[in-house]
Amino acid sequence: MAEKVLMKGNEAMAESAIRAGCRFFFGYPITPQTELAAYMSKQMPKCGGTYLQAESEIAAINMVYGASAAGARVMTSSSSPGISLKGEGISYMAGCDLPGVIVNVQRGGPGLGGIQPSQSDYWQATRATGHGDFQIMVYAPSTVQEMADYAYLAFDKADEYRIPVMILADGMLGQMMEPVLMPEPKDELPEKPWATTGHKNERKHNIVDSLYLTPDALERLNRERFERYEVIKANEQRAELFMCDDAEIVLVAFGASARIARSAVVAAREQGIKAGLIRPITLWPFPTDAFESVMDTARDFLVVEMNMGQMVEDVRLVSEGRVPVEFFGRTGGIIPTPAEVLKRIEAAHERVGE
Amino acid sequence: MAEKVLMKGNEAMAESAIRAGCRFFFGYPITPQTELAAYMSKQMPKCGGTYLQAESEIAAINMVYGASAAGARVMTSSSSPGISLKGEGISYMAGCDLPGVIVNVQRGGPGLGGIQPSQSDYWQATRATGHGDFQIMVYAPSTVQEMADYAYLAFDKADEYRIPVMILADGMLGQMMEPVLMPEPKDELPEKPWATTGHKNERKHNIVDSLYLTPDALERLNRERFERYEVIKANEQRAELFMCDDAEIVLVAFGASARIARSAVVAAREQGIKAGLIRPITLWPFPTDAFESVMDTARDFLVVEMNMGQMVEDVRLVSEGRVPVEFFGRTGGIIPTPAEVLKRIEAAHERVGE
Amino acid sequence: MARIIVDDYFCKGCGLCVDACPVQILELDMATITEKGYHPAFCEDQSKCTGCMSCALMCPDCAIKVMR
Amino acid sequence: MARIIVDDYFCKGCGLCVDACPVQILELDMATITEKGYHPAFCEDQSKCTGCMSCALMCPDCAIKVMR
Amino acid sequence: MSAEEKVVFERPHALLPVITNYCPGCPHGIVHRLVAETIDELGIEGETVGVAPVGCAVTSVDFFGCDMIEAAHGRAPAVATAVKRVHPNNVVFAYQGDGDLASIGMAETVHAATRGENITVIFINNAIYGMTGGQMAPTSLPHQITQTSPYGRDTTTAGFPIRVSELLSSLDGVAYLERVTVDSPKNVRKAKKAIKKAFQNQIDGVGYSLIEVVSTCPTNWGLSPQDSFNWMRENMLPYYPLGVYKDVVADGFANAAEAAAARSADCPVAHPEKAGA
Amino acid sequence: MSAEEKVVFERPHALLPVITNYCPGCPHGIVHRLVAETIDELGIEGETVGVAPVGCAVTSVDFFGCDMIEAAHGRAPAVATAVKRVHPNNVVFAYQGDGDLASIGMAETVHAATRGENITVIFINNAIYGMTGGQMAPTSLPHQITQTSPYGRDTTTAGFPIRVSELLSSLDGVAYLERVTVDSPKNVRKAKKAIKKAFQNQIDGVGYSLIEVVSTCPTNWGLSPQDSFNWMRENMLPYYPLGVYKDVVADGFANAAEAAAARSADCPVAHPEKAGA
Amino acid sequence: MARDLSLILAGFGGQGVLFAGKIIATAGLIEDREVSWLPSYGPEMRGGTANCSVTLSDDPIGSPLVTAPNALVVMNQPSMDKFDTAVVPGGVMVVDSTLVQRIPDSEDVCVCAIPATEMAEENNMKGLANVILVGKLFAETHFCEEETLFAAMEKCVPARKRHLLDANMAALKLGMQA
Amino acid sequence: MARDLSLILAGFGGQGVLFAGKIIATAGLIEDREVSWLPSYGPEMRGGTANCSVTLSDDPIGSPLVTAPNALVVMNQPSMDKFDTAVVPGGVMVVDSTLVQRIPDSEDVCVCAIPATEMAEENNMKGLANVILVGKLFAETHFCEEETLFAAMEKCVPARKRHLLDANMAALKLGMQA
Ligand SMILES: Cc1ncc(C[n+]2csc(CCOP(=O)(O)OP(=O)(O)O)c2C)c(N)n1
Ligand SMILES: Cc1ncc(C[n+]2csc(CCOP(=O)(O)OP(=O)(O)O)c2C)c(N)n1
Ligand code: SF4
Ligand code: SF4
Ligand code: SF4
Ligand code: SF4
Ligand code: SF4
Ligand code: SF4
Ligand SMILES: [Mg+2]
């Protein structure tokens, strides 16, 4: 019987990917995601898979592109600066409707920045991993268990919608160990009749391409893709609501900072403050429905992030002036403390009155 | 005496950059910005400047980084896929507070996409040219004259705030000719005591670096930078208001699409519809003040873009539910027609009633 | 008896076949303009054709079929 | 008379100087722990030092000064 | 057609019957045909996956009958690597121009080669960026005039051309490198032979093979197809001499790995098999 | 200090008196000193701009006394190129590891070299990614065990090591390439000579010079500094033989451009000066 | 004052439609009007068609892309087929009848067909059919003052090609009289 | 049921503080409690300090980064200096007194100093000072059942290193009795 094991988040994502049928991993070393690649380099040869250390993040994402075009379940992982280098490749994947899973174990930026945990690639992940009109799905796990679960799910969603999917983690989640129950290995994977596998003289040749020299054709494709995005928005939003039933001060936080926010909510409740937490699990699509469900009681949104306030805009876009949106964040690799957050809750509580 | 000349937008930006004191250009060929590089390759040798065709967009942006670190006024240009490749480098520039001017003559995306004009890199420009917490300034000219003017101004602002500045153009603006009056050549450029010019044994060594292994130091720097961003937001917003005094249907459009929107506004006024146009010239900082000035009369915002609706969010963030925000866009390289836009104005007019 | 057929649908009138033919029997047909706007190649003396395929080997557009 | 000075502030106790000294007069001082936690090198017989600089050439931390 | 008459030359099956968008007289078309003929002759169309570059041959995805992938600019070697890893029994080729392969894609090229990826690369060296309208390429010759070297390539500022076959020849993963051209029926035949060998090598698991085709760009050189070949012969061939730059099989090895092992014979860690001896 | 006593060896001025964060016994420190000594001896600290890599030497910006720039991973050659173009009279050097220079930065390396940028590159080949904790590098040897080649580098999947000096030697822009090591006082002296020549070349406008230092990483190799040198001597030096791989001055040319011109003598467009003859 | 001109010039690449458009745009510049010139672009050099939009106006120009031209200059059949229905009623079409066989006739549009290529060849003006057509367009629409047109031509023929100016001027005049 | 443990283990890289933390986390796992383990990371191998945070709790764990530990295991002076004031009143400090000379005394915190490194060397357990300290911490806090601790040790010594298990167990017991 399956039992829980202690595992680092980085390793949990790797093991879970393998169980989801991923047999191709292309990556380039970078802190703090190294354990993921190291795990793959150890395990892939054992399960007949391929671990290939690419010459760069660019080569890696283009290998992902190639392997995906060839019909494989494939993954790459990196951290912030390395993800920037993958931007063109991710845009190409989107433009060819290629599935694939990209892990970003974020660190402080900009530039070389630091190697401590951060959430400062939120905008990049949700708005513009690359150029052009497109979106990718973004999961933001907040425990090692979720890292395993969403890495696993990501492959299914990527194939289902033919879309790149990102796991947006950070150095804290990647490095920490927690008990985790691994999902069951998959034995059947979806057919991909569009893949470039060699046509065996049995069908017309398949083409994987994102070039459309006539604007009409390109617009048509973009519109079709955006219709698919609407389906995703309707079906794939995920969020956890914690103590939200009667919450007045609603914290909003994802990933690592959500753990801290949760502690702060518990502490606030101990003081009798009606605090709650919305934890977006999908960052794109943004879980707007979850927000609607708290609009009646909410008197203040307090967004807690490990960046300078990037998710704030998404919350403001849902709120549209109905509920004020505040922000508390630490950046540069600093993990906020529950005490800091609690202070902000108290201040908000005071402001909105009893 | 200076007189107007007919010039392509791409060439106007190049000439204007030279007049602004830019003597270093690093680029890599891509349609539809080729004329800019070709112009530089012709003119730079004549004025003692350097035109260097880099081996890639990545090399080009890192050459910009190096030249800027060394104290020079420096420019690069590219188009959408090439800009994605510059993401890491731009983030490094931001992380080192290096000035520099980056031109994006946008084309349709995602992926290789097409080569016709597009505005689908709005999010990339305003939210995430790369990883990490940072912003760059973004000018969106809408005439060849403005391409010259803002390319010129961009160098001053880049130096003033030690920030990368982007000119967000598109294939239509880059390729078209219009009469343009060139700004005067500059002969004096600002001192840069921080530059790595060789210390001549006269000062401590200068260091250009974005690595901060202690999170506190990195956070401090990020916060300082964001304070500078607030100054920019306060001082550098630019927008053109056209027929906005009593406008009920307020179009919002930048760059190329603003030209079409303007024609549509004129046509609508001829029908007695109180239409107007807000044309953001700075996309970051977004000209929120301009919007406040129309809130009294506006009953509908109609955002017109050559993408799937990226600026819409910025307009909604200003409006915060006060005025509904609609969208009309074409993508994939299609330039919308004034007639299409007019129809949307008429529909909006009908909806909001007399 | 060898002969060639030039397919005007593909021929772009580049003239590479003309230069390549060792017996110099190929010419561009200045009187004809193809759909795409080119003067196609034609063989002005099939009887001299040796079927050597030089023309076809040089044709960038696979417009030439050689028969023997 | 040649001699060397090891600067404990810089020495990381790597021992490369010890191996390099042709007259084998360098050792790591196991009794001392530097600020950074290392056993620094020291010269156990200055009189034998030839000032050949081998130790200093090998020192990755510029911890050795040689005098002659 | 008379009873005895046989078709001795016609469009290969693997080259689809569509009009390419290459300029009249562009050698891209000739090389496409040679690749397609090779695919036909080896009977591998159903197993072949081609990777197109960004460059004039970007549209080759529509011309080859096998499955095709269009790679990002310069990244065809990385894409081809992955495709080959996923389907080791497929035949995978990358078709690239000089800007694509030797400029932006240099790292991917060198690394696919040094890894000894068992793929075939067709490299069209036309000394210019054709697709984007004639900018200087990494292989443009000294003093060659292009859109971005309007006064002729000045090597003091723009540097020297890269000789790709020479460059890659030092890499252990490389099995076969030959430089050919297609300016005459004779050279077309030679080029064909080289291309076919490069594919056969892959089938035989010999290792990474690259065929450099010295080519032209009549449109951007501003010359007729014929004059382009003349200019090429006069100027490019002295700079880029034709010939075999590496051939491990001819050197007596079964494959690139064997040749590499022989070269590094003195390195103990590379030869654990000798440890016991 | 007695009256006659002279300091014959001490920290060079261009190496700031700060404790590096390199591991005990790491050769990075030795090479830093050699660079700093060279800067002192040539009297160029005030004119020198160094470009640091991403790798263990990322922090060298704090150690060298001259102006310093930290480049993005692999892009030091591009950064150095630009700095040199802006201040042609400055002395510009890039200091890079094997991951930085030969993996992610391969394109930038090859292109700076082929352009003949008049810069100096110091290349530390320690067969591993030191900074990130010991992953396989492009120069890791066959069967070498690293974090990402836990069963030893398998050349059938991970490919063959790149020999950088050999690779670059075919490029016309290159003036001087030498491979050295620093495992003994004698070799340290040789390395110093090579490094100094590489700087002097730049001052003399000879062209691109690169010194490859075969090095170690005691920490990630899991060996003592001494055993690391032993392993290096036994395994790396046979794979990466020491010596001069290119030296245009020794070959009788004033600089790389002259050597290149001689090599391409048969190419008319490259030699307009001959047209009139 | 001339009325607004919304012009498309179209033909094969190499026929000089972009240059012809530039002459007209330059005329607008000289008269200090609002002017725009927009070429089709991309890998169309390869035997495809080339065209450009030119607008002269007294009001700021919105889209420089002309979709409803009041004037059309055509130099090949594909372009004729592509653009003929786009011309607005009251517009004018100037056609090189040497190269365009099928010329639609329309009641609303004034069609002026002249064998410009033939005329050019006959008059030793090879390659100047484009300029002849500009002359004809001028004759039909008077999009600027006559002296402006000549001044524009002088501006457009680059200094180092002064020897070509005469031929160009002659071609222009030939077209004006055709 | 044991109370919540918020532990920091700190020392030089290579002393095995991460492994020590893993034993404790594994004990939590076996008892099905909420568990987290977070190492300091980065280029600290280079002679810097290494530390990790371990939390055992009956409630979901917020931040795995322990900033206010109720237990501290210290194996070098720099770590002592860095963390001593962080320990909450009522907490416990387990110190390797072979390596840490300056040990603050505090009224609120129970300081248990044992010469773990010396003990290890004396008992032929070189490199197991970390495990001895875990034993001592257990003796002081009983963060789990005793049998759990032994089971955790068995889980943590990888299969191929079974021969080391005995030594580790012995070290653990030595610490528990110290
Ligand atoms: C990232 C990126 N950079 C630049 C371009 C523009 N681009 C398209 S093709 C090309 C180069 C074509 O030259 P080459 O590879 O020599 O092929 P050719 O057209 O000569 O056959 C370039 C730079 C692009 N599409 N993407
Ligand atoms: C774009 C990017 N990718 C990856 C990294 C992570 N990284 C930091 S140093 C390094 C390589 C270090 O190896 P090497 O260049 O050999 O230098 P060494 O540390 O061995 O001296 C890597 C991959 C990064 N910082 N940025
Ligand atoms: S087959 Fe030979 S002889 Fe016949 S037309 Fe062709 S080239 Fe000439
Ligand atoms: S070579 Fe082919 S395309 Fe060229 S003219 Fe001859 S038949 Fe036509
Ligand atoms: S100078 Fe020479 S003899 Fe003296 S200690 Fe150093 S190595 Fe030994
Ligand atoms: S070589 Fe230097 S750092 Fe190493 S032990 Fe000797 S003096 Fe100390
Ligand atoms: S532009 Fe040049 S390379 Fe491209 S198709 Fe035309 S002739 Fe061939
Ligand atoms: S990790 Fe290796 S290369 Fe880096 S400082 Fe330590 S020993 Fe040197
Ligand atoms: Mg080319």
Ligand SMILES: [Mg+2]
């Ligand atoms: Mg290294």
